Structure formats: structure tokens, C-alpha cells
Amino acid sequence: MLIVDVLLAGFTLGGMYALIAMGLTLQYGVARIMNLSYGEVLVMSAFGTWFAVTRLDWNPVAVLLASLPLGYLASWLIYRVLMMPLVRRSGAGPALEVDSILATFGLLFLLQGVLLLAFGGNYYSYSYLSQPVDILGSQVAANRLVVLGFAAAIGLGLYLLLTRSRLGTAVRAVAVAPRFAPLVGIDVWRLSAIAFGIGGALVAGGGTLLSMFLPFSATMGVVFAMKALVVVIMGGVGNLLGCLVAGLMLGFAETLVARFVDPGLTLAVNFALFLLVLLLRPAGLFGRVAR
Amino acid sequence: MLEIAGLSVRYGKHLALDDVALKVGRGEIVVMLGANGAGKSSLLKAVGGMVKREPGASIRLAGTELAGLPAHRIVGAGLALVPEGRGVFGELTVRENLALGAFPHRGRAAEADNFERVQNLFPRLRERLDQAVRTMSGGEQQMVAVGRALMSAPAILLLDEPSLGLSPLMCKELFQALARIRDDGTGVLLVEQNARQSLAIGDRGYLLEGGRVVGSGSAAALGADPAVRAAYLGVAHGEAA
Ligand SMILES: Nc1ncnc2c1ncn2[C@@H]1O[C@H](COP(=O)(O)OP(=O)(O)OP(=O)(O)O)[C@@H](O)[C@H]1O
Ligand SMILES: [Mg+2]
Numbered sequence: 001m002l003i004v005d006v007l008l009a010g011f012t013l014g015g016m017y018a019l020i021a022m023g024l025t026l027q028y029g030v031a032r033i034m035n036l037s038y039g040e041v042l043v044m045s046a047f048g049t050w051f052a053v054t055r056l057d058w059n060p061v062a063v064l065l066a067s068l069p070l071g072y073l074a075s076w077l078i079y080r081v082l083m084m085p086l087v088r089r090s091g092a093g094p095a096l097e098v099d100s101i102l103a104t105f106g107l108l109f110l111l112q113g114v115l116l117l118a119f120g121g122n123y124y125s126y127s128y129l130s131q132p133v134d135i136l137g138s139q140v141a142a143n144r145l146v147v148l149g150f151a152a153a154i155g156l157g158l159y160l161l162l163t164r165s166r167l168g169t170a171v172r173a174v175a176v177a178p179r180f181a182p183l184v185g186i187d188v189w190r191l192s193a194i195a196f197g198i199g200g201a202l203v204a205g206g207g208t209l210l211s212m213f214l215p216f217s218a219t220m221g222v223v224f225a226m227k228a229l230v231v232v233i234m235g236g237v238g239n240l241l242g243c244l245v246a247g248l249m250l251g252f253a254e255t256l257v258a259r260f261v262d263p264g265l266t267l268a269v270n271f272a273l274f275l276l277v278l279l280l281r282p283a284g285l286f287g288r289v290a291r
Numbered sequence: 292m293l294e295i296a297g298l299s300v301r302y303g304k305h306l307a308l309d310d311v312a313l314k315v316g317r318g319e320i321v322v323m324l325g326a327n328g329a330g331k332s333s334l335l336k337a338v339g340g341m342v343k344r345e346p347g348a349s350i351r352l353a354g355t356e357l358a359g360l361p362a363h364r365i366v367g368a369g370l371a372l373v374p375e376g377r378g379v380f381g382e383l384t385v386r387e388n389l390a391l392g393a394f395p396h397r398g399r400a401a402e403a404d405n406f407e408r409v410q411n412l413f414p415r416l417r418e419r420l421d422q423a424v425r426t427m428s429g430g431e432q433q434m435v436a437v438g439r440a441l442m443s444a445p446a447i448l449l450l451d452e453p454s455l456g457l458s459p460l461m462c463k464e465l466f467q468a469l470a471r472i473r474d475d476g477t478g479v480l481l482v483e484q485n486a487r488q489s490l491a492i493g494d495r496g497y498l499l500e501g502g503r504v505v506g507s508g509s510a511a512a513l514g515a516d517p518a519v520r521a522a523y524l525g526v527a528h529g530e531a532a
Contacts, residue, residue: 166390166391166393166394169383169387169390169391170391170394172380172382172383172387173380173383173387173391176380176381176382176383177378177380177381177382179378180374180378180379180380181363182340182341182361182362182363182365182366183339183341183362183366183371183372183374183378183440184366184391184392184394184395184439184443185363185364185366185367185394185395185443186363186391186394187361187363188363
């Protein structure tokens with residue numbers, strides 16, 4: 001059935017976008033680092049997964065369980081070692097945004113260079129649960145269902161962490177009012193490192209999930225970082241619900257256009273949607289202009 | 292209990308706070324009076340680590356030196372600050388603001404008790420636990436700010452003009468709550484423009500002028516001092532109260 005096809009494809013793609021954007025919004029909205037190398041981390045994780053699956057015979061789901069904490073650790077380290085000097089120097093001022101863009105731009109080329117050196121410019125993929133499953137008369141590759149399920153589970157886990165735990169509430173407090181956070185004993189730098197790390201866990205998990213159903217190459221990180229940024233801004237910086245809605249919007253727009261119009265137009269539709277949202281709501285779907 | 296000495300704050304060339312010394316004991320309300328720009332907010336911010344202190348300051352709480360600690364460690368050591376403008380998390384709910392009040396370890400042990408206590412102190416908050424603080428009235432937000440500070444089980448509570456912008460009724464409610472907080476054994480350092488009401492509930496007071504402490508005494512003595520009455524209570528010299 002066509003409608004089931006479109007729904008499943010839209011939710012899988014949109015869910016992936018939402019998940020990746022949530023990580024970026026944590027890094028930008030809480031840690032206040034505009035991480036341009038975000039997409040490269042995604043691709044690194046995809047290649048890491050490919051290596052573990054094809055060379056070490058790991059199950060992709062096991063790789064997912066490893067890539068989440070690894071992504072956290074690596075990003076936490078990047079914040080503590082590479083970003084901390086910039087954070088200190090900026091004194092929480094606006095200089096951090098520019099500095100972090102420059103620094104992560106450098107990191108982008110470094111990571112991409114390493115990937116190109118190791119894997120070249122070709123597309124890679126591996127086969128995982130690619131046999132079709134029948135859902136209400138539609139044939140869907142089983143791996144997409146696995147991806148959709150894990151994306152939903154990780155998104156839900158993040159939501160619960162941020163809204164139900166004290167640590168998560170503290171992370172949101174830093175997002176909305178970093179100046180006041182020390183009043184309740186929150187160490188803003190420590191929490192920023194944690195938020196940056198959680199963002200890294202999400203994008204690493206996203207890379208592993210991506211590799212389960214899409215081919216990937218060393219240079220495609222930029223496109224994903226751009227899409228994630230579009231989703232973050234569309235949804236309203238720092239807003240998880242905004243990420244979810246905007247991510248799904250983007251996923252469905254792409255699916256519909258690719259299916260019924262022309263696959264070559266997806267990017268154009270992305271940006272048309274982006275512009276439309278910004279024209280109607282300049283601070284994003286769920287953002288407030290000033291707080 | 293809280294002993295401050297040699298506390299100075301400089302904004303560029305301007306010395307906003309000059310070698311201030313003061314004490315706040317357990318279970319007493321100490322009122323800090325001063326005109327606009329006297330340095331009252333700078334004093335509290337300096338104690339709370341929110342502005343840079345000049346070297347040589349000593350801030351001792353129950354004998355422990357706090358002057359070297361960063362802002363986020365001060366509240367954990369027992370000094371909770373409610374700053375000018377309240378500093379609440381407007382996007383979060385009342386419940387979340389109060390839960391964050393217990394973020395420092397010292398607030399964890401008796402968190403449930405303190406949560407109950409804050410709601411008894413400010414019954415209005417009980418009905419509004421899931422409201423976003425930004426949507427509350429100024430007085431209600433002030434209650435959230437004081438409640439949040441109490442959630443860390445502070446030894447000393449530092450309040451910067453909590454009555455600012457409150458209706459007389461709200462103001463009275465708040466001052467009654469402060470008296471109860473004091474009676475529970477917490478020390479309160481209260482910066483106020485509202486000299487009449489604060490001296491009425493206060494135990495002792497200091498006068499701050501141009502960044503210096505220029506006078507101190509019991510609340511009763513300050514309230515009776517003609518110079519204080521002229522400057523802060525709007526009573527002309529020689530006029531009967
Ligand atoms: N961030 C700052 N930069 C420069 N000068 C400042 C700063 N904050 C305060 N000042 C100056 O320091 C002095 C003391 O300010 P402070 O806010 O402590 O006064 P205050 O006693 O709290 O006054 P008010 O009753 O109006 O709140 C003022 O002259 C003020 O202009
Ligand atoms: Mg002031």
C-alpha cells in the first residue's frame with residue numbers, strides 16, 4: 001500500500017533527522033558550540049560500524065550499544081580538550097560562537113581527511129536484515145524497521161533523561177539561563193561538557209543507524225550537518241520537541257517529493273520549507289524571539 | 292556564623308565596595324540599608340561569587356573559608372543567594388525550579404522535607420507546581436526564588452530586595468515568611484530599600500554608603516536613629532514618628 005510505504009519511509013528518514021538534530025541542538029543550545037564537524041562524527045561512526053560489522057563480525061545492534069558511549073566519551077573529550085580553552089577565553093561572551101565555528105571547521109577537515117585517507121571517496125555499505133517484511137501489504141526492508149525502532153527509543157530515552165532526571169533538568173537550566181545556573185550550584189562548564197557528550201552519543205548512534213540502511217561516503221558528512229542545522233533552526237534552537245517536529249517534516253517532505261515529483265528536487269524542497277518556516281516564525285516553530 | 296572581612300569590588304576604576312566587614316549569626320535577620328548605588332547588590336553578588344572580588348577578602352562560614360570558591364560551589368557550602376531580579380529559570384516549572392534548588396548535595400538529604408516546608412511557607416506555590424515560572428506574577432516568582440534557595444538547606448540566605456515590586460499584601464506575606472525562616476535557625480542577610488518593614492522584622496542592621504559600612508546596630512536602635520530615619524524612613528530631623 002502506497003500510504004504505508006510513504007509513512008514508513010517518512011518516519012524512518014524523519015526520525016533519523018530528528019535524532020541527529022537533537023544532538024546538534026544539545027551541543028549548540030546548551031554547550032553553545034556551533035559544531036561544524038558534527039556530520040564528520042556521524043560518518044566516522046558509520047565507517048566504524050562498517051569496520052566492526054564486516055571485519056570483526058559484530059552485530060550492528062551490538063555496535064550501536066558501543067557507539068553511544070564511545071560517541072559520548074569522544075565528544076566529551078573534544079569539549080574538555082579542544083573547546084575549553086575557547087570557552088575560558090570567551091568568558092561566556094559572543095566570541096565563543098565565532099571561535100567554535102572556526103575550530104570545528106578545522107576539525108571537519110581533519111576528520112574528513114582521515115576518512116578519505118582510510119576509505120577513499122567511494123560509497124560503502126553492508127547488508128543487514130535487508131530481506132523485506134510485509135506490513136499491511138507493503139514491502140519494507142527489515143533494517144528500516146530496526147532503525148525506526150531504535151531512533152524512537154533513543155529519542156524517548158533522551159526526552160525522559162532531560163525532563164525526569166535532576167541532571168537533565170540542570171542541562172535545560174543551563175540552556176535557558178546559564179547566568180543563573182551557578183545560583184543552584186550548577187557547574188556550567190561541567191554540564192556543558194556533558195551536554196556536548198550526549199550530543200556526540202546521539203550523532204554516533206545516528207551514524208551506526210544510518211549505516212544499517214543507507215550507503216555512505218567519507219564526504220557526505222557536510223550534507224547531514226547542514227540538514228541537522230536546518231532542522232535545529234526550524235524547530236527553534238535548544239528545543240527537542242522542535243527537532244522532532246521539524247525533523248519529521250523534513251523527512252516527509254523529502255519522501256513525498258522523491259516519490260511523487262523528482263528525487264533530484266529533495267534538497268530544493270528542504271530549503272523551500274526552511275525559508276517558509278523562517279518567514280512565518282523567525283525564531284523557529286517552537287522558539288520564542290526573546291527570552 | 293557568616294563572617295565577612297576586607298571585601299572589595301571594583302568595576303574598572305570604580306570601587307563599588309570598599310573593605311566591607313560584617314557578621315550574620317545563626318537564626319538572625321541582618322538588614323543592609325543603603326541608597327541606590329551604595330553597593331548593596333555588589334556586596335551580595337561578591338559574597339555569592341557572581342562578581343569578581345578584589346584580593347584579600349575573607350568570607351568565613353562556620354569557620355570555613357569560602358573566598359576561594361567559584362560561584363557554583365558557594366551554595367553547596369551553605370550560602371544561598373536570591374539575586375536582584377530573582378534569577379529563576381522562567382522556562383522551567385515551579386517544581387523543576389525547586390528541584391534544582393536541591394541540586395547541591397547539601398540539599399539532597401532533606402529534600403522531601405524542605406519541599407514540604409517551602410510549600411507550607413508559600414501555600415500559593417502548592418497549587419502552581421506545574422506552571423512555568425515565567426508566566427507567574429512578580430510576587431509569585433519571588434516566592435519561587437526564595438523557595439528555591441531554601442531547597443539547598445542553606446545556613447545563610449542572602450536576599451537582594453525581595454520586596455521590590457510587590458504589593459503591600461504580598462510584601463507582608465513575604466516578610467512573615469522570612470521571620471519564620473529565621474525562626475527555623477537560618478541566618479538571613481537582607482538587602483532592602485523598604486527600611487521600615489525590614490527593620491521591623493530584622494535583628495540587626497548595617498548602613499552602607501558609597502561602598503563602605505558607615506554604621507551598624509540593633510534594628511531597634513537603627514530605627515530610632517534620627518539620621519537613619521531621615522535617610523531611609525523619610526522622616527525629617529526632629530519630626531515625631
Ligand atoms: N557591572 C557593573 N559595571 C560597572 N559598574 C557597576 C556594575 N554593577 C554596579 N556598578 C556600579 O557600582 C555601584 C554599586 O552598584 P550596586 O548595584 O551594588 O548598587 P545597589 O546598592 O544595589 O543599588 P540599588 O539600590 O539601586 O540596587 C553603582 O555605582 C553602579 O553603577
Ligand atoms: Mg541593588
